[in-house]
Amino acid sequence: xxxxxxxxxxxVTETGTPVTLRCHQTExxxxxxxxxxxxxxxxxxxxxxxxxxxxxxxxxxxxxxVSRSKTEDxxxxxxSATSSQTSVYFCAISGVxxxxxxxxxxxxxxx
Amino acid sequence: xxxxxxxxxxxxxxxxxxxxxxCNSSSVFSSLQWYRQEPGEGPVLLVTVVTGxxxxxxxxxxxxxxxxxxxxxxxxxxxxxxxxGLYLCxxxxxxxxxxxxxxxGTQLTVLP
Numbered sequence: 001x002x003x004x005x006x007x008x009x010x011x012v013t014e015t016g017t018p019v020t021l022r023c024h025q026t027e028x029x030x031x032x033x034x035x036x037x038x039x040x041x042x043x044x045x046x047x048x049x050x051x052x053x054x055x056x057x058x059x060x061x062x063x064x065x066v067s068r069s070k071t072e073d074x075x076x077x078x079x080s081a082t083s084s085q086t087s088v089y090f091c092a093i094s095g096v097x098x099x100x101x102x103x104x105x106x107x108x109x110x111x
Numbered sequence: 112x113x114x115x116x117x118x119x120x121x122x123x124x125x126x127x128x129x130x131x132x133x134c135n136s137s138s139v140f141s142s143l144q145w146y147r148q149e150p151g152e153g154p155v156l157l158v159t160v161v162t163g164x165x166x167x168x169x170x171x172x173x174x175x176x177x178x179x180x181x182x183x184x185x186x187x188x189x190x191x192x193x194x195x196g197l198y199l200c201x202x203x204x205x206x207x208x209x210x211x212x213x214x215x216g217t218q219l220t221v222l223p
Binding site (some may be wrong): 090 | 152154156203215216
């Protein structure tokens with residue numbers, strides 16, 4: 001158990017509203033990641049962090065922002081949600097050999 | 112651009128059959144990881160292969176890394192219903208960000 005939690009686990013929101021997803025880890029890992037998972041696309045990297053206040057963009061970062069003010073928390077924000085952002089979002093941390101450990105996911109529906 | 116192509120996308124077999132899942136790329140990876148994901152949960156790491164030509168066995172699962180470190184395969188012997196799930200391969204590129212590139216996944220269903 002890598003000690004990763006995500007909140008909320010499910011959320012339904014309307015187009016145009018801001019949404020923040022939270023990832024919390026208890027393992028003091030430096031690297032943290034946000035992915036989205038959609039049918040036929042596997043997992044696609046949105047943003048990642050390599051330390052407090054150190055973040056960078058991934059493959060599908062448009063429309064998303066992140067913040068990491070503490071080692072244990074990595075927040076993903078959709079400034080103005082769109083229907084194309086309906087997805088399942090996973091947070092992950094990286095182990096010493098580059099392997100990743102995932103949280104349980106957040107199912108987000110934008111209506 | 113899909114750096115890692117995984118095939119087949121769907122596989123439905125009877126209990127006791129053997130199967131192979133393939134993960135192919137034109138890029139070289141420093142390591143290749145295989146994950147298994149069940150509905151409503153996050154992916155869980157099964158194995159990491161690092162050396163070209165490496166073979167690792169995990170009970171009835173055999174993982175192989177290609178000699179050129181561009182491709183990998185997962186072979187399951189005598190599949191069981193408990194093997195049902197989404198299998199994902201992921202390549203680790205060089206560099207300090209430890210970014211993984213995931214294949215699109217193989218949904219395996221093993222029928223009793």
